């Protein structure tokens with residue numbers, strides 16, 4: 243039987259002056275609230291993006307208070323050069339005041355740090371309030387007190403340092419968070435520092451100021467350090483990796499910022515800073531990628547061969563263009579319309595984690611997916627779709643599937659990969675922490691059809707609803723490009739003169755410009771090119787944790803019904 247939650251305990255209730263009006267202010271163990279005295283209370287849906295409020299009432303959850311401080315309103319006194327307190331209005335003369343900074347939701351999942359200042363004539367009362375609020379904040383032990391910050395000064399439009407100093411550092415300082423800041427001096431500086439030098443015990447988290455490439459450096463440093471400390475060999479693709487203890491915060495300052503966007507719902511530095519301050523925690527899956535017995539890289543967003551690999555290869559030569567390089571290279575790659583041949587084998591995911599086409603988008607706290615002590619997933623069955631269109635569990639559980647063909651793109655997404663270019667992402671129903679990736683196969687088709695498929699990433703239409711697109715939810719997969727297929731794999735091809743084709747394939751290896759389907763592409767792994775085309779990929783469930791909570795359902799802030807318990 244579920245034990246009902248305890249009602250919040252009333253801690254303080256007093257009258258203060260707020261902008262010339264008298265307000266009743268209440269603090270309980272869950273909320274700080276205030277309402278104008280004498281106003282009749284009427285619950286309304288209010289401003290859908292505003293703070294939790296009924297008409298004239300404001301409710302701030304204690305867990306969303308950033309800080310509280312005694313306020314002294316001062317201005318220079320003429321001529322003397324000294325500063326003295328000056329009341330803002332008559333009712334606030336002899337005024338003592340305290341200011342509460344708190345999270346306020348605005349449009350499109352963005353958060354702001356708002357302030358409210360309460361005035362009264364009794365200094366002791368103000369102090370009592372400040373202490374009571376601080377005491378409640380001190381109970382929030384999930385909040386970080388000390389952070390290690392890495393800034394890539396060259397990510398995106400080269401604004402990382404300025405974004406941190408102007409928008410983020412003031413919020414951390416208001417929340418009394420200690421920071422050690424390192425501005426990187428070269429690529430892989432942050433990775434190498436985390437791997438072997440950083441005194442990680444000093445910190446409650448690591449913050450990355452940059453784009454997806456910088457985030458990738460941070461996870462490589464942290465994951466490698468954790469495996470090394472635990473005696474795990476990353477070159478063994480069958481190893482169970484040890485989850486990282488420290489949470490990672492992303493302050494977006496890159497070109498795509500897909501990981502930030504898909505875990506927070508926006509690419510806004512202030513919003514990310516506030517998610518760090520309130521101590522959010524979002525577990526995330528990570529793919530390990532091996533070539534035979536060599537570990538190559540980890541991936542959390544896109545692993546793309548063909549189209550996205552070619553876009554990245556071309557765009558790397560245009561880094562000087564900044565974020566626009568992806569648009570130019572995207573159009574160029576689209577026009578070249580190359581396809582690639584090879585074999586994909588994959589191990590389908592358990593049916594209880596849903597399917598890529600079930601329209602169950604990953605949202606904050608839903609569906610409840612927990613990693614069991616045995617490392618596998620437990621889901622709340624009632625929340626999981628019963629969509630059966632691709633495989634039935636009994637047919638495929640634990641059985642590798644093999645698909646050969648000619649592909650314009652082979653993409654694997656461990657999460658939705660939503661970003662400003664594609665607000666619902668490459669795989670809109672992929673989940674952040676379910677131990678699976680969505681494998682998307684785009685077979686050879688006409689330019690027009692491929693364009694329709696690409697454009698659907700930018701609107702509400704279903705990009706998988708084409709006869710040339712297949713999508714599978716997988717735990718592991720392998721890819722072998724056509725020219726690396728073994729004799730036995732080639733022998734398996736039906737109705738193909740295998741001897742003749744193999745000779746042709748060797749010729750085409752050196753002839754990547756010809757559109758014969760036997761040329762090789764490269765894998766785009768979270769924005770980095772992999773050195774091998776033949777890879778094995780395995781998803782590690784919830785290997786890392788972010789200072790995020792997943793994308794919030796906007797509707798929970800539309801109406802104050804959640805406040806009825808107060």
Ligand SMILES: Nc1ncnc2c1ncn2[C@@H]1O[C@H](COP(=O)(O)OP(=O)(O)OP(=O)(O)O)[C@@H](O)[C@H]1O
Pocket residue numbers: 393394395396397398399425426427428429430431451452453454455456457459495496497498499500769
């Ligand atoms: N000081 C530095 N000098 C040069 N390169 C750096 C430095 N610090 C980090 N890097 C590298 O810069 C690359 C790109 O950085 P980042 O991801 O921040 O920006 P981006 O490429 O513009 O954005 P995105 O990855 O979102 O497309 C990363 O791969 C990182 O390794």
Ligand SMILES: CCCCCCCCCCCCC/C=C/[C@@H](O)[C@H](CO)NC(=O)CCCCC
Pocket residue numbers: 453454455497498499500543544550553554568569572573576659661663664667668696697699700766767768769770
């Ligand atoms: C001709 C019309 C084309 C319209 C196509 C729109 C489709 C956009 C889907 C975007 C998916 C982004 C996935 C994220 C990948 C990141 O790990 C990676 C590093 O930041 N970014 C890219 O590779 C950059 C990839 C940029 C691709 C354009």
Ligand SMILES: [Ca+2]
Pocket residue numbers: 527655656657672673674675676677678679
């Ligand atoms: Ca996943």
